[in-house]
Each structure stands twice: as structure tokens, then as C-alpha cells.
Amino acid sequence: xxxxxxxxxxxxxxxxxxxxxxxxxxxxxxxxxxxxxxxxxxxxxxxxxxxxxxxxxxxxxxxxxxxxxxxxxxxxxxxxxxxxxxxxxxxxxxxxxxxxxxxxxxxxxxxxxxxxxxxxxxxxxxxxxxxxxxxxxxxxxxxxxxxxxxxxxxxxxxxxxxxxxxxxxxxxxxxxxxxxxxxxxxxxxxxxxxxxxxxxxxxxxxxxxxxxxxxxxxxxxxxxxxxxxxxxxxxxxxxxxxxxxxxxxxxxxxxxxxxxxxxxxxxxxxxxxxxxxxxxxxxxxxxxxxxxxxxxx
Amino acid sequence: xxxxxxxxxxxxxxxxxxxxxxxxxxxxxxxxxxxxxxxxxxxxxxxxxxxxxxxxxxxxxxxxxxxxxxxxxxxxxxxxxxxxxxxxxxxxxxxxxxxxxxxxxxxxxxxxxxxxxxxxxxxxxxxxxxxxxxxxxxxxxxxxxxxxxxxxxxxxxxxxxxxxxxxxxxxxxxxxxxxxxxxxxxxxxxxxxxxxxxxxxxxxxxxxxxxxxxxxxxxxxxxxxxxxxxxxxxxxxxxxxxxxxxxxxxxxxxxxxxxxxxxxxxxxxxxxxxxxxxxxxxxxxxxxxxxxxxxxx
Numbered sequence: 001x002x003x004x005x006x007x008x009x010x011x012x013x014x015x016x017x018x019x020x021x022x023x024x025x026x027x028x029x030x031x032x033x034x035x036x037x038x039x040x041x042x043x044x045x046x047x048x049x050x051x052x053x054x055x056x057x058x059x060x061x062x063x064x065x066x067x068x069x070x071x072x073x074x075x076x077x078x079x080x081x082x083x084x085x086x087x088x089x090x091x092x093x094x095x096x097x098x099x100x101x102x103x104x105x106x107x108x109x110x111x112x113x114x115x116x117x118x119x120x121x122x123x124x125x126x127x128x129x130x131x132x133x134x135x136x137x138x139x140x141x142x143x144x145x146x147x148x149x150x151x152x153x154x155x156x157x158x159x160x161x162x163x164x165x166x167x168x169x170x171x172x173x174x175x176x177x178x179x180x181x182x183x184x185x186x187x188x189x190x191x192x193x194x195x196x197x198x199x200x201x202x203x204x205x206x207x208x209x210x211x212x213x214x215x216x217x218x219x220x221x222x223x224x225x226x227x228x229x230x231x232x233x234x235x236x237x238x239x240x241x242x243x244x245x246x247x248x249x250x251x252x253x254x255x256x257x258x259x260x261x262x263x264x265x266x267x268x269x270x271x272x273x274x275x276x277x278x279x280x281x282x283x284x285x286x287x288x289x290x291x292x293x294x295x296x297x
Numbered sequence: 298x299x300x301x302x303x304x305x306x307x308x309x310x311x312x313x314x315x316x317x318x319x320x321x322x323x324x325x326x327x328x329x330x331x332x333x334x335x336x337x338x339x340x341x342x343x344x345x346x347x348x349x350x351x352x353x354x355x356x357x358x359x360x361x362x363x364x365x366x367x368x369x370x371x372x373x374x375x376x377x378x379x380x381x382x383x384x385x386x387x388x389x390x391x392x393x394x395x396x397x398x399x400x401x402x403x404x405x406x407x408x409x410x411x412x413x414x415x416x417x418x419x420x421x422x423x424x425x426x427x428x429x430x431x432x433x434x435x436x437x438x439x440x441x442x443x444x445x446x447x448x449x450x451x452x453x454x455x456x457x458x459x460x461x462x463x464x465x466x467x468x469x470x471x472x473x474x475x476x477x478x479x480x481x482x483x484x485x486x487x488x489x490x491x492x493x494x495x496x497x498x499x500x501x502x503x504x505x506x507x508x509x510x511x512x513x514x515x516x517x518x519x520x521x522x523x524x525x526x527x528x529x530x531x532x533x534x535x536x537x538x539x540x541x542x543x544x545x546x547x548x549x550x551x552x553x554x555x556x557x558x559x560x561x562x563x564x565x566x567x568x569x570x571x572x573x574x575x576x577x578x579x580x581x582x583x584x585x586x587x588x589x590x591x592x593x594x
Contacts, residue, residue, distance in 0.1 A: 142467065145491070167533070172439070173533075
């Protein structure tokens, strides 16, 4: 280690569609924010490293990548880290950072949302996952994949809407405004709907969630019931987080479905909601600073 | 067409794991039954033709395949026929049968179960699908793929059991005998369970259904509730079939989960159940005879 070298702290938010790197000097001033393509460490570790290095280089400009006059401390929140083998394989690849720390993107989102203080986040988008950090204790709830998990998510809502539509189509259920809207989305072509469903992944099912929300806004009881059930599922996540603590921690909602589901959440959860202070890249910087301190402690 | 040639009627039951061909002479005497490997017309049309011809050759022995002294009429019930393009592509391949008729395996199962008379079948295995035949009217209910359909099936039961286990694992649900049994199935290793679930298809989820049945037999209320819900889903299928008729038709249950789910079915459905008279290959023979009559009418 180069003693007395100036430190750079890099927070990386790497996901399925894009990578963001936030680069800060030791005193906390922002050097820059860089962006690049996807960083999927499970499916494409080499490509993920390329995206991450490109994003860091853009954020650190004009300092050359891994300039030895600096100590580079990178804290990365990455999607796909639930597979330990993926992390090990990824880190074994050639890269220029001696201090590169990895955690899930949910963990860095939680650090960023509460500025490093104790708190929780529930991210509601295609899937649902919650993280809670209290000191060294990290709790994760939900987000175990689809269809076996992610209850209350966009994929879960879209799947339920599609199930109801197929049940109506073959006579197992009455037509409702929600069913009519979903069937209309497929130009009222049942064969097309079935073909689509047979290859749909969670992202595709989640594309139907806005139909549920729009139909509920039109007053449809069936759609409102589905959103109410989603809200109850989020409530169970909250209860599982609270059960780990003496008293509930502040919680931030993240993700595209956080706002539309807000009215359907349990009152107790809503009373503990706080807006996020920062994003996952900022959380990555906090992560990098902590690990750097831990390493020298 | 060779006039006055003797007719052979072949019923083919082609599925994901094996192919069965039943060959009958015109007077109804059985010439033979042949077996071969899988016949997946969607994924492997050439392989499907190979399996079918091998099964027919074995069943027709000692008559050589497609011997021109005979008129060969083949009625095939095949899995995967919900995709019209798959049927067309399959039939366009080179084969020696001028009279080859295709329908779904559910349709030929229904013909076989009722000896060609009007009636219904509900097949409950990895998936759930129902067919009802009344004269020219064929009704299909459920079986639209997983997880968007197949409510009440083995895959559906297994998925529900796994969902409950994951919900318990991260604190969203209390432990129950069902959860304990499923978790025990994975040697109480949550990470292993999650890895398994992330690649599981409907067949894998269905492997957990016997755990639900065993736990219900042990008196677990949660497992009994799941089987009750499955029985209700089968009841909805029955209601959708009945709604197409002036009065309910006799119905046969097929598939590995028919027996264990029997106690959970609605009373009205149970009162119309009859044992199947014959199998899908026998149904294929009936199908072939009908199509031959239709062609010459």
C-alpha cells in the first residue's frame, strides 16, 4: 500500500441495464459521476468489469484509471450478488483495484437512502426486496426470484392480472374491467395472449402492472383488491424487518411502484417512511469508506 | 387412394417422455401396441416423427410400415399442439402416411375415456387441463402454461409450498409442518433452496406436491388448506365445462394427482365422475376412425 497516498472513494451502482460510478475525494468533494452499460456479474463477468471500469474512468476524469498516486477504494452494489460463486468468479478476473468491495445493490441503496445511518429500504419494481441495516446486522427480506418470491411486485401484479384474464377467457371467472383491459392490451386475441404468456419472464409480466394501477384508479374493485393484496404483502415484509429490532427503523421506499402502491400500504409502515437521502452510488461511497476504515483499523 | 384396400387404424399417444401407438384392424381387433421415445413436435419435429414411426412400426408388426396393401389412418394426440405453427411445420416434414390427423393429447384422452361418447376429462398432473366433447363442440379449460395457468396442479401446489417456505425463511410467516417438511427436503439449507428455485421449471415445482399431500395426510391444516384450494380450482374448471352444456356430462379424472385430490373436489363434480373406459391411444384410434369416415362422407 502506498502510504500517505490520497484516497479516492468510488461508489458503484451496477445493474441489469446500466452502471453508475460516483467518485469522491477523501474530503467528500465530488470529482465526478460516470455512466456505462450493464454490469451483470452472473451472466457476463468480463462485460461487467468493462462497464464498471468505463464508468469509473468517466467519473474520475481527468485522473487516469487506477493512477498509483491515489488509493482507489471502490464500493460496488451489484445485482446478482445472491450467488456467492458469481462474486468469487467476478473478483478473480483481472482488474486494477486492490480495494474493491462488493455487496448487493439493495445494501448500497439502503446505505445511500439513510446516509449510512441505521434504516431500511423496500424496493418495489419488477421484483420486491427489502434491506435493513442496523450496525453490523444486515437483514434481507423477499426478492428470492419469480414466481417463487417477489410477492407484491410488478411481476406479481402482472401475473395475477394475466391469470384472471385466462380464467375469464376459458369460462372460470366473470369479466371485470381489469380483465377487459388486459385482454384489450392483447387486441382481444386469446391465442396471442397465450403465446405471449408462454415466453414471458418477470419483466414482461411487470409490464402489465400499469394496467392494474390504471384500472384501480378508474374505480374497479377487482384491481383495487389486487393492489390491496400487494400492499399487504409489502406490509408482511415490513413486519419481518420490525421483528428484528426493538423498535422500527426509518424506512425508504424505492422503485417505480413505490408511489402507486403508497395508498395501499399499512398505516404503521407509512408512519415510518422517510424520503431517501441519497442513491445507491452514494451508498457505494459510504460502503467504500467503511471498508477502507475497517481495513486500516 | 387404393380402393378396397384394408384399413388400419392407428391411435398415437405422443408426449414429452414417450410415444405409444395402438394399431387396430378395420374390424376392431388389436394388431399390436408399440412404444418409442418422446414426441415433442414443438422442440424436435424430426425426432417426434422418428418416435411416432418407430412406435407404429412396432405396433403394426409384422406388417411393414405404410405397406400399400393397407390404408393407414393415424389419429395422433400430441402434446404441444396449442401452437398451430408447430402442427403445420410437423406435418410438412416427410412421412409415409396420407391420412394423418393431429389433435391435442387432451382431446384423444377424452375420446378414449368415454369410448367416443360425449363426456369430459380433467387431467391433473404437473399441469391441469380439461377437455369436453359434445358432438362437434370441443371445449378446453385451463392448461395455459405455468405460472400463468394450471391452477390446482402439481406445479401450482409445489410453487405455493415453496413460496410459504421462503416467506417463513425470511420472517414473513410462522413455521408450519408443511414449511418444515419442504425445508427439510432441502436439508434445511436456505441458500440451496433459493438456488434450486431460481432454475426450477413446472416439473421441478411439481416434485414438491407429494410433500403437500403427505403433510395433509398427517393432519396439517396449512397443507389441507392448500389442497382444498386446489380442489376449488378444479371445481371452477368443472363449472366452466358445465356452463357450456344444458346438463353436466360424465367426467373422468386423469393424471397422478387425480386420486390424492379426490377428497377435496366439490361434491357436485364427484357425483358426475366415471372411471375412464380407455386410454389416449384408444382415443387416437377413435379419432382416426372418425376422420376416415369424415373424409369419405
